[in-house]
Amino acid sequence: MKAVMCPKYGDASVLCIADVPLPEVGPQQIRVKVVASSVTKADTMMRQGTPWYARLALGLRRPKHGITGTGFSGVVEALGADVSNVNIGDVKVGDEVFGESGLTFSTNAEYVIVEQDAVILKKPSFLSHEEACVMCDGPLTSFNFLHNIAKLKPSQRILINGASGSLGSAAVQLAKAHGAYVIAVCSQSNHAWMYELGADECVDYRQQDLALLNQQVDVIYDTVGNLKFKQMQSVLADKGLFMSPVLSMNLLWHMMRTRSSQSKRAAFSATGMISPSQLKKDLKTLLSIYEEKTLQNYIDCRFDLKDASKAHDYVDSNRKKGSVVLLN
Ligand SMILES: NC(=O)c1ccc[n+]([C@@H]2O[C@H](COP(=O)([O-])OP(=O)(O)OC[C@H]3O[C@@H](n4cnc5c(N)ncnc54)[C@H](OP(=O)(O)O)[C@@H]3O)[C@@H](O)[C@H]2O)c1
Structure with missing residues (x-):
């Protein structure tokens, strides 16, 4: 073969x-x-x-x-x-x-x-x-972050960095299907597509320093891995969660430091470390969302x-x- x-x-x-x-x-x-x-x-x-x-x-x-x-x-x-x-x-x-x-x-x-x-x-x-x-790449990973880690609520606001990538485009659709308010961060040329996927607002990272964004969100999902937990403090609401699928020493440190914090927290997860039986369960739930909400x-x-x-x-x-x- x-x-x-x-x-x-x-x-x-x-x-x-x-x-x-x-x-x-x-x-x-x-x-x-x-x-x-x-x-x-x-x-x-x-x-x-x-x-x-x-x-x-x-x-x-x-x-x-x-x-x-x-x-x-x-x-x-x-x-x-x-x-x-x-x-x-x-x-x-x-x-x-x-x-x-x-x-x-x-x-x-x-x-x-x-x-x-x-x-x-x-x-x-x-x-x-x-x-x-x-x-099992973007959709399953973003499902794990949004539903299992952030336990995103319909009333919450989420900022998705790298919204036009594989993880990001799945996250925009899943967060919107769940009823959340979605701020999509990507290049200007992809904004029209982001609105089609359901984003409520779009930000061009080339024109706007995200740390200076005049917004407060409950969840930051950094799929690019270039944001720092500390720099994003002013954008993160009280008890907000900063999470990324990209491992770094900085993220790991803040994750350990904020593990039992009642205030702002940081999180990382590797889908590949989750048991296949749990991933299959998540996939079945994910498929039911895709079918019901006609996600693509x-x-x-x-x-x-x-x-x-x-x-x-x-x-x-x-x-x-x-x-x-x-x-x-
Ligand atoms: N932890 C896990 O379990 C897990 C699982 C799967 C993947 N990952 C990791 O997750 C990361 C993302 O994967 P992916 O497949 O979604 O990536 P990707 O599709 O390659 O991301 C490409 C997108 O990133 C955007 N981008 C590039 N530079 C940017 C910047 N400075 N700011 C904001 N957006 C930027 C681009 O948007 P524009 O073109 O619009 O600028 C492009 O659409 C990778 O590092 C991957 O290894 C982790």
């Missing part, structure tokens, strides 16, 4: 397309014929081997798992002999499924092997394969599998809107 390989850490040019043997399906595994797979910001950081401490898990000198990609959507092609309904429900050969492979990667290929207890669900008909393969995952660019390095280059530009996918 064809697969996108990352033989060493580096820029997008290290990626190559290779012919590799069709992976065998083990007793507790599922083989999926991939229709669409994602190229995320996290995938490009894994390709670069950054931050350096991630190499402890990814491989010290080179990536341990040669084939790239974590999000997938496709069709079940083979089920291992011991795969149980307890894990995958009534999924059968021929069913459309989607999910993420986690630290075994390997979704940017014609076939992927997924453990039965990994994040894999039947694909609902209201999601295309393109939309489904990115579901915006796909900025589609590339052929063989053009994976172009897809990585585009994600590296930091200008993508929503998500980028590879099609088989």
Whole structure:
């Protein structure tokens, strides 16, 4: 089968397309014929081997798992002999499924092997394969931040930094669907799109210093990771929450310092550290919101599998809107 390989850490040019043997399906595994797979910001950081401490898990000198990609959507092609309904429900050969492979990667290929207890669900008909393969990136991560961490209330005001990215565009829609007041921060050129997604106000970070914003919000969701908890104090309401999916020593310090604070707090979470069973539960709730509120995952660019390095280059530009996918 064809697969996108990352033989060493580096820029997008290290990626190559290779012919590799069709992976065998083990007793507790599922083989999926991939229709669409994602190229995320996290995938490009894994390709670069950054931050350096991630190499402890990814491989010290080179990536341990040669084939790239974590999000997938496709069709079940083979089920291992011991795969149980307890894990995958009534999924059968021929069913459309989607999910993420986690630290075994390997979704940017014609076939992927997924453990039965990994994040894999039947694909609902209201999601295309393109939309489904990115579901575990922006939408699931932002659902975790908005609903599990911030416990966002309909009456609250939220400022979303990086609102036009994958996490941001999902967050704008989810926060609005929940009834919150949404302030979207991104480039001016994306403001019209933000209003379409439901934003109440838009701010251009190139023209406005966010720390000097004449606003008070209950939640700041910094998907870019370039804001500082301390600098944003005047924008954060009393008992407000500053949260980011981008880990930094500064955020970690304020998170520990404010852990039991009754006043303003800081938070970080890594979706990849949450158990697959909890993520599957969250995904089911998320799908019900998507169906009821007719939310959509915006796909900025589609590339052929063989053009994976172009897809990585585009994600590296930091200008993508929503998500980028590879099609088989
Ligand atoms: N913790 C977790 O579990 C977790 C999970 C998934 C991802 N992540 C991380 O979350 C981060 C965001 O991922 P993503 O996929 O949403 O990113 P992304 O889609 O690549 O973000 C691109 C967007 O960022 C905006 N942007 C760039 N510079 C900006 C700035 N200075 N201020 C405000 N907006 C700016 C751009 O908006 P304009 O073009 O409009 O300027 C662009 O639309 C990444 O670092 C990723 O690794 C964490």
